[in-house]
Amino acid sequence: MSQREQWSSKIGFILAAAGSAIGLGAIWKFPYIAGENGGGAFFLIFILFTLILGLPLLLAEFSIGRTAGSNAVDSYRKIAPGTKWHWVGVLGMVTSFILLSFYSVIGGWIVVYLFKAVTGQLNGLSSDQYAEVFGATISNPGISVFVQLLFILMTIIVVAKGIEKGIELASKIMMPALFILFILLVIRAVTLDGAAEGVTFLLQPDFSKVTSQTILEAMGQSFFTLSVGVSVMVTYSSYLPKTQSLPRSAISIVAMNIFIVLLAGLAIFPAVFAFDLEPGAGPVLLFNVLPTVFSQLPFGMLFFIAFLVLFLFAALTSAFSMLEIIVSVISKGDPGKRTKWSWIIGLAIFVCGIPSALSFGVLGDITLFGKTIFDLADFTVSNVLLPIGSLLIALFVPLKMKKTALYDELKQGSGLKRGLFETWFFLIRFVAPVLILFVMLDVLGVF
Ligand code: PFF
Numbered sequence: 001m002s003q004r005e006q007w008s009s010k011i012g013f014i015l016a017a018a019g020s021a022i023g024l025g026a027i028w029k030f031p032y033i034a035g036e037n038g039g040g041a042f043f044l045i046f047i048l049f050t051l052i053l054g055l056p057l058l059l060a061e062f063s064i065g066r067t068a069g070s071n072a073v074d075s076y077r078k079i080a081p082g083t084k085w086h087w088v089g090v091l092g093m094v095t096s097f098i099l100l101s102f103y104s105v106i107g108g109w110i111v112v113y114l115f116k117a118v119t120g121q122l123n124g125l126s127s128d129q130y131a132e133v134f135g136a137t138i139s140n141p142g143i144s145v146f147v148q149l150l151f152i153l154m155t156i157i158v159v160a161k162g163i164e165k166g167i168e169l170a171s172k173i174m175m176p177a178l179f180i181l182f183i184l185l186v187i188r189a190v191t192l193d194g195a196a197e198g199v200t201f202l203l204q205p206d207f208s209k210v211t212s213q214t215i216l217e218a219m220g221q222s223f224f225t226l227s228v229g230v231s232v233m234v235t236y237s238s239y240l241p242k243t244q245s246l247p248r249s250a251i252s253i254v255a256m257n258i259f260i261v262l263l264a265g266l267a268i269f270p271a272v273f274a275f276d277l278e279p280g281a282g283p284v285l286l287f288n289v290l291p292t293v294f295s296q297l298p299f300g301m302l303f304f305i306a307f308l309v310l311f312l313f314a315a316l317t318s319a320f321s322m323l324e325i326i327v328s329v330i331s332k333g334d335p336g337k338r339t340k341w342s343w344i345i346g347l348a349i350f351v352c353g354i355p356s357a358l359s360f361g362v363l364g365d366i367t368l369f370g371k372t373i374f375d376l377a378d379f380t381v382s383n384v385l386l387p388i389g390s391l392l393i394a395l396f397v398p399l400k401m402k403k404t405a406l407y408d409e410l411k412q413g414s415g416l417k418r419g420l421f422e423t424w425f426f427l428i429r430f431v432a433p434v435l436i437l438f439v440m441l442d443v444l445g446v447f
Pocket of ligand 1: 020225226228319
C-alpha cells in the first residue's frame with residue numbers, strides 16, 4: 001500500500017479547500033440567482049443559511065475526513081463499519097459527476113470569452129452588442145462543446161498530477177490575485193452613474209418577493225458555494241495533518257466566500273442598473289454585464305483579460321475538487337492509478353455534459369418541468385442532491401461519531417472552547433436536519 005499524500009503546508013489546505021468553495025457559485029451563480037429572486041432578501045437569507053447550516057456542515061465534513069483519513073466513501077466505512085453509511089460518499093460521487101458535467105459548460109464560456117478578449121474581438125462594443133456576441137457564441141454547438149472539452153481537459157491534467165503539485169500550487173498564486181482584481185472592479189462599478197439603485201437592490205431586503213422556492217434556492221446556493229453535501233471537504237481534510245485547526249479553517253473559508261459573494265454582487269448589480277440591464281437575465285447575466293463594466297475602466301480590456309484568467313482559475317480549483325473526490329475513491333489513493341482514472345472519469349463527464357452545453361442553442365427547446373437540460377442538472381444538484389447529502393452528513397455525525405472524540409478532533413491545534421463546540425453540535429444535531437427537511441418539504445407543498 002503506498003503512502004497517502006498530504007498537503008505540504010497549512011496554507012495549502014486552506015487555499016485548496018477555499019479554492020473548491022470559491023468558484024462559479026459565488027461569482028457567476030450568486031448574482032444571477034439573487035437577480036432572479038429579488039436581490040436583498042435573497043442575499044440575507046443566503047447569509048443566514050451559510051452561517052447556521054453551511055459553516056457547521058463544513059466543519060462536520062472536516063471532522064469526518066480528518067478522523068477517518070480516507071476517501072469520501074471509505075471515510076464513512078471506517079467510522080461506521082458494517083453499515084450503509086458509505087452510500088453518503090457514493091451519493092457525493094454521483095452529485096459531483098453531474099455537477100462537473102454542467103459546471104464545465106460555464107467554465108467553457110470563460111475560456112471562449114478569454115479567447116475573444118485576447119484576440120481583440122470585444123474591443124469597443126456597446127452593452128447590447130456584448131450580449132449579442134455572447135448569445136451567438138454560446139448557442140453555437142461546435143464552439144460551446146469544444147470549450148467545455150477544453151475546460152475539462154485542464155481539470156483532468158491537474159487532477160492527474162496529484163494533490164500536492166497540482167491543486168495546491170495553482171491555488172496559492174491565483175486566489176489572492178482574484179481578490180485584488182475584484183476590489184478594483186467593485187470600485188469602478190459603484191462609482192458608475194446610477195449605481196446606487198443596484199447597491200440598494202442587493203442590500204435592501206424586500207421580503208414581499210420571498211417564496212418557499214426562494215428559500216430553497218438560497219439554501220441550495222449556500223451549500224453550493226461552500227461545496228458541502230458532496231463529501232468533497234471530507235476528501236480534502238483527509239489529506240490534512242492533525243496539527244491544523246479545523247474550526248479556524250472553516251471560519252476563514254466561510255468568511256472569504258461571503259466576502260467574494262458580496263464583491264460579486266457589488267460588481268454586478270450597480271452596473272446592471274447603471275446600464276439599464278435586466279437583473280433576472282439568468283445564467284448569462286455576469287457574462288453580459290462584466291465586459292461593459294470593464295470597458296468603462298482605463299485599459300479596460302487588459303483588466304478584463306486578467307479577470308477572466310483568475311475567474312477561470314477559480315472555476316478550475318472548484319472543478320478539481322469535483323473530479324478529485326471521484327478519482328480518489330476509484331484509485332484508492334494509489335498514485336499509480338490516478339492518471340488513468342482521471343482521464344476515464346473526466347472524459348465520461350464531458351460526454352454526459354454535452355447536452356447541457358447544447359441547451360443554450362440547439363437543444364434549447366427541450367425542457368422538462370419547464371427547465372432546460374442545463375437548468376435541470378443545476379436544479380437537481382443544487383436544490384435536491386446537495387440538501388440530501390447535507391442532511392445525511394448532519395445525521396451521520398451525531399449518530400455515528402462519539403461526542404468526546406469529536407471534541408478532541410476539533411480541539412486539536414485550535415483550543416476550541418467547550419461552549420462553541422456545544423453550539424456547533426446543537427446546530428448539526430437538531431437545527432440542520434430539521435431546517436433542511438422543512439425547507440425541502442415546504443417546496444413540495446407539504447405544509
Ligand atoms: N463551491 C463551488 C462553487 O461555488 O463554484 C461549487 C462546488 C464545488 C460545489 C465542489 C460542490 C462541490 F463539491
